[in-house]
Amino acid sequence: MTVDHFDATPLYLQLAAILRRAIDSGELAPRQLVPSESYLMGQHGVSRGTVRHALGILRAEGLIQTFPGRGTFVAGG
Amino acid sequence: MTVDHFDATPLYLQLAAILRRAIDSGELAPRQLVPSESYLMGQHGVSRGTVRHALGILRAEGLIQTFPGRGTFVAGG
DNA sequence: AAATATTTGTACGTATGTATG
DNA sequence: GCATACATACGTACAAATATT
Numbered sequence: 027m028t029v030d031h032f033d034a035t036p037l038y039l040q041l042a043a044i045l046r047r048a049i050d051s052g053e054l055a056p057r058q059l060v061p062s063e064s065y066l067m068g069q070h071g072v073s074r075g076t077v078r079h080a081l082g083i084l085r086a087e088g089l090i091q092t093f094p095g096r097g098t099f100v101a102g103g
Numbered sequence: 104m105t106v107d108h109f110d111a112t113p114l115y116l117q118l119a120a121i122l123r124r125a126i127d128s129g130e131l132a133p134r135q136l137v138p139s140e141s142y143l144m145g146q147h148g149v150s151r152g153t154v155r156h157a158l159g160i161l162r163a164e165g166l167i168q169t170f171p172g173r174g175t176f177v178a179g180g
Numbered sequence: 181a182a183a184t185a186t187t188t189g190t191a192c193g194t195a196t197g198t199a200t201g
Numbered sequence: 202g203c204a205t206a207c208a209t210a211c212g213t214a215c216a217a218a219t220a221t222t
Contacts, residue, residue, distance in 0.1 A: 036209060075212085
């Protein structure tokens with residue numbers, strides 16, 4: 027599942043929704059490492075700013091936690 | 104009151120704190136127009152991204168509301 | 181121990197689109 | 202039509218924390 031550049035929905039919201047679903051469905055389990063910003067950039071063909079915008083939303087929702095130099099992890103567990 | 108570029112505290116956090124204080128103190132009253140992004144850029148000597156980062160925090164805190172083409176306003180009132 | 185690579189954090193600039201006045 | 206103001210999205214650069222070799 028990737029972002030659709032022709033969809034009117036902002037890319038950062040699409041990406042946030044995709045990741046949120048992955049977490050809610052358990053595809054990304056608690057304490058599991060979320061793909062790096064670089065990886066998400068490549069996978070979805072978006073800029074780092076867009077990736078960080080999406081991750082910032084999930085962070086504000088308490089769904090993920092990120093640690094400098096290590097990565098971003100699914101919260102809970 | 105402006106941001107200090109030599110302070111180790113991130114500029115966007117400094118700016119968010121300055122605006123938060125202005126709101127809490129009533130200097131910026133409810134329903135009042137917050138200075139535009141362009142104005143804040145010039146006043147503090149920071150980029151638009153930094154201004155928007157700071158405003159995004161206050162927005163998430165529910166302290167302000169922004170409307171495209173009109174501006175950003177202090178919430179409440 | 182040291183150098184290198186990876187990953188996130190901060191900050192800048194630019195371009196284009198949308199909404200309002 | 203034009204000016205103002207916010208929204209989205211791209212790119213770049215460097216710093217800091219961590220992991221790897």
